[in-house]
Amino acid sequence: MDSNPFPEDQEEFRDKISTVDDTGKRVWVFPKKPAGRFYNARIWLSLFLLILLIGIPFIKVGGEPIMLFNVLERRFILFGIHFMPQDFHLFGLAMLTLVVFIILFTVVFGRIFCGWVCPQTIFMELVFRRIEYWIEGDANQQRKLAASPWTTEKAIRKLSKHAIFFAIAVVVSNTFLAWIIGADQVMKIATDPLNQHMGGFIAMLVFSFAFYFVFSYLREQVCIAICPYGRLQGVLLGKDSIVIAYDHVRGEPRGKIRKEAPKAAVQAETKLGDCIDCKLCVHVCPTGIDIRNGTQLECINCTACIDACDEVMDKIERPRGLIRYDSFTGIEEGRKKIFTPRVIAYSVLLGILLIVNILLLGARTDIETNLFRTGGSLFNKVDEQTLSNTYNYTMVNKTREDMPVEFRLAGSPGEIKVIGKAPVAQSGEKTEGTLLIYMQRENLSGRKTELHIEVYSNGELVDKTKTNFFGPGK
Ligand code: SF4
Ligand code: SF4
Structure with missing residues (x-):
């Protein structure tokens, strides 16, 4: 055929x-x-x-x-x-x-x-x-x-x-x-x-x-x-x-x-x-x-x-x-x-x-967080042992509700202090602010130490991010 x-x-x-x-x-x-x-x-x-x-x-x-x-x-x-x-x-x-x-x-x-x-x-x-x-x-x-x-x-x-x-x-x-x-x-x-x-x-x-x-x-x-x-x-x-x-x-x-x-x-x-x-x-x-x-x-x-x-x-x-x-x-x-x-x-x-x-x-994640070191600053000496770095943060809240937020350091001893009011990620918006991280010299691994930041809302982990902490070096 x-x-x-x-x-x-x-x-x-x-x-x-x-x-x-x-x-x-x-x-x-x-x-x-x-x-x-x-x-x-x-x-x-x-x-x-x-x-x-x-x-x-x-x-x-x-x-x-x-x-x-x-x-x-x-x-x-x-x-x-x-x-x-x-x-x-x-x-x-x-x-x-x-x-x-x-x-x-x-x-x-x-x-x-x-x-x-x-x-x-x-x-x-x-x-x-x-x-x-x-x-x-x-x-x-x-x-x-x-x-x-x-x-x-x-x-x-x-x-x-x-x-x-x-x-x-x-x-x-x-x-x-x-x-x-x-x-x-x-x-x-x-x-x-x-x-x-x-x-x-x-x-x-x-x-x-x-x-x-x-x-x-x-x-x-x-x-x-x-x-x-x-x-x-x-x-x-x-x-x-x-x-x-x-x-x-x-x-x-x-x-x-x-x-x-x-x-x-x-x-x-x-x-x-x-x-x-x-x-x-x-x-x-x-x-x-x-x-x-x-x-x-x-x-x-x-x-x-x-x-x-x-x-x-x-x-x-x-x-x-x-x-x-x-x-x-x-x-x-x-x-x-x-x-x-x-x-x-x-x-x-x-x-x-x-x-x-x-x-x-x-x-x-429900919240997308980014942390950038504030331009122009390296580190501040708080006392002989303690140093601080300044950061700007941005958070995008992808949910339909405002979320109170707390930052915690994961795996490194140190302290985070938010400048101004406790941050609240506005629903559907980008929220910006500034925070300080305090570290002891003995806990730094050199000029640049990688830090892992966890973001919590109402006690629940909602996001993770990374940043670097700058110090004077060994
Ligand atoms: S519907 Fe009629 S014309 Fe169409 S394929 Fe079937 S038999 Fe042929
Ligand atoms: S459009 Fe419908 S009726 Fe026309 S050839 Fe395709 S399947 Fe058959």
């Missing part, structure tokens, strides 16, 4: 996207309503994910949201742990790890994230599209309604659909705002007099119109032409990636079934493959492609074509799975090869990044 089932002269479909016609005009997609086991599973998973998306901003730990991505104030909370701007390296590393994880996942399992987890697909296919089916009917009715002249009925249907779309866009916009500025703040914007939160209200309105525009007009174009993850598929997918694929080995040559004869009989007679060219898989596709042409960038792995084809296979009494999750190698050679050299390389990198993340997170 020819190892390339899609020879170049049959691949003109790759020259343009399926939703643009020869004149460059958008071709509006009216996908047939999907039904089947994968669609049902996606409905349940979407419900669960929507509950998480809307519910998480309301969950609090110690009066603070459990998750917050406040990019405006550079304040991030992940599972109750506060990340301040000083933790940016940790946040950056966590994001890098996430990117490697997504790459690895895509190399192995293709665009499964798009079909099952991506909020764009969930809102578009399982919220907005379902409302559209409910108000305007299935694909053919929608097509007819779009082409029909304006009547009162058409106006009512269109108006009610867009009113519901906008109401949901407002909910989506408020939900995303709650992840950024917190649910309490969103509630305030919604309930306080308008002039107290004009900026927040405008942001909420802009977000709402943006979401409305995305789900009522842009739709599949987000996945086809805008989403950077979608564009990456071309370099991430290989012959061994598991994608939603048409089994061309089993399906070709495709051919119409004769109604009076069972498919099996016709197939044996005419040597046809299992595809009866009913095009149901094309009609249900929300991005308007024909999966039988092979893996395409437009495919968001929504599984609608699997369900459609399985139903056809049931009817013509052929095994399900003519369209299924499989790799090109799996279809051609009947085997699934997951651990390719590329997958192994990404896995090793991901493992290293995960370990570094865990180590850095483990070493992260």
Whole structure:
């Protein structure tokens, strides 16, 4: 068999996207309503994910949201742990790890994230599209309604659909705002007099119109032409990636079934493959492609074509799975090869990044203390035996509470005296001050003695730091 089932002269479909016609005009997609086991599973998973998306901003730990991505104030909370701007390296590393994880996942399992987890697909296919089916009917009715002249009925249907779309866009916009500025703040914007939160209200309105525009007009174009993850598929997918694929080995040559004869009989007679060219898989596709042409960038792995084809296979009494999750190698050679050299390389990198993340997170403290010797001073002679050095300290308190702080010398006899009031590390801020360290000459190890300082708050060790004590030498 020819190892390339899609020879170049049959691949003109790759020259343009399926939703643009020869004149460059958008071709509006009216996908047939999907039904089947994968669609049902996606409905349940979407419900669960929507509950998480809307519910998480309301969950609090110690009066603070459990998750917050406040990019405006550079304040991030992940599972109750506060990340301040000083933790940016940790946040950056966590994001890098996430990117490697997504790459690895895509190399192995293709665009499964798009079909099952991506909020764009969930809102578009399982919220907005379902409302559209409910108000305007299935694909053919929608097509007819779009082409029909304006009547009162058409106006009512269109108006009610867009009113519901906008109401949901407002909910989506408020939900995303709650992840950024917190649910309490969103509630305030919604309930306080308008002039107290004009900026927040405008942001909420802009977000709402943006979401409305995305789900009522842009739709599949987000996945086809805008989403950077979608564009990456071309370099991430290989012959061994598991994608939603048409089994061309089993399906070709495709051919119409004769109604009076069972498919099996016709197939044996005419040597046809299992595809009866009913095009149901094309009609249900929300991005308007024909999966039988092979893996395409437009495919968001929504599984609608699997369900459609399985139903056809049931009817013509052929095994399900003519369209299924499989790799090109799996279809051609009947085997699934997951651990390719590329997958192994990404896995090793991901493992290293995960370990570094865990180590850095483990070493992260609530307070970050730094001690610098005050410029220009070497040491002061207090008496014949005692010397002192002056230091400036800075403390960054990464918690949401002010913390009274005490400095202690670890492992060296000596004394620390803070100049001024007892230090209190202000929540979320950098606190600065000056302190003196007193040492006996006999305890110095030369001109420069390394000292270990422990930082305590309410009797609990919260940080450690190091500095040098200067003396006259031996
Ligand atoms: S739904 Fe199945 S049988 Fe029908 S055209 Fe698509 S692949 Fe062929
Ligand atoms: S080809 Fe199938 S899985 Fe891909 S977007 Fe279309 S219907 Fe969904």
